[in-house]
Amino acid sequence: MRETAPRLDEFTRLTRALAAAPDESTRLQLAVDSTVSLVTSCDHAGLTVNQRGGVLTRVGSDDVVQRANELQSELGEGPCLDVTRDQDTLVIPDLATARRYPTWAQRVHTELGVGSMMSLLVYTDQHSYGALSLYADIGRRFDADDLASAQAVAGHLAVTLSAGREIEHLSIAMHNRLTIGRAQGILMSTLDIDADAAFDYLRRMSMESNRKVVDLAEEIARTRALPPRP
Incomplete structure (x- = not known):
């Protein structure tokens, strides 16, 4: 078993670097x-x-x-197509003699000089985001320590992607609330009604026109006029 202290220090540095990265793409590339x-x-x-x-x-x-990955798509076989929540880690120790995905494994071995591969599902309890794929050149094989480190990186990726989605959803929700609030203000002033009545108006117009409330609100906020009735 390799020493764990240096490895923990490296993961700590990665965690800090991910936190300081400016956007999701940079964080994913860094990981x-x-x-x-x-x-x-x-x-x-x-x-x-x-x-x-x-x-x-x-x-x-x-x-x-x-x-x-292009070969997996072309051949219709490969580990990234099969890694699921039921089998979240797949290791092929020797691609030259692999019985699973024989065509893909042989092509990767001969064309790319890869001897071993490992694929781990990147997921949280709520969502699966993809797979972390690792390849070792000919003459090298993944061992138990490699698997443990790869699982830790997959966990970092899952947290990064989950946080990014949450921030994105919060931003959208905040934008929608502000847009609806502006439209309510315009309706309150134009129709001389209170906030609840203004929202009821938006909801009723949404049902009658088969449009989303936020889309109607954006139109009202942009034009400062009532939308035409369907």
């Missing part, structure tokens, strides 16, 4: 690049997502991950 240094046997890493039956590289350390 994936750190995977190569934090996971001893890892030479290439990437965050991948399933998209319409194929695999998309959201962010990667280099072109090896991109090409390996």
Whole structure:
């Protein structure tokens, strides 16, 4: 077992760097690049997502991950297509002799010089975001310590993506509330009604016109006029 203290220090530095990063894309790239240094046997890493039956590289350390994922999409087989909540970690110790995904494994081994791979689901209790894919060049294999470090990085990625979605949703909700509030103010002044009646007006118009309340509110706030009745 490798010494844990230096590894913990490295993860602490990663946590601080992620907190200081300006946006989600920067945080994801930082986490994936750190995977190569934090996971001893890892030479290439990437965050991948399933998209319409194929695999998309959201962010990667280099072109090896991109090409390996392209092959999964082209061949219709590969670990990132199969990693699910029921099997959240998949390790292929020797791609040259792999019985699972034989065509994809052989192509990755011969074309990209990869000997071993590991894929871990990136998820929280509420949502699955994709998979962290790690590749080791020929002559190297992932061991138990590598798996533990990779799981820690996958956890960092899950927190990063979850936080980003929460911030995005909060921003949208705040924008919508402000927009509706402005529209209510205009309706209160124009129709000489109170706030509750103004919201009821918006809701009624939404049902009659089959439009979202916030869309009507944006129109009222922009034009400062009542929308035409359907």
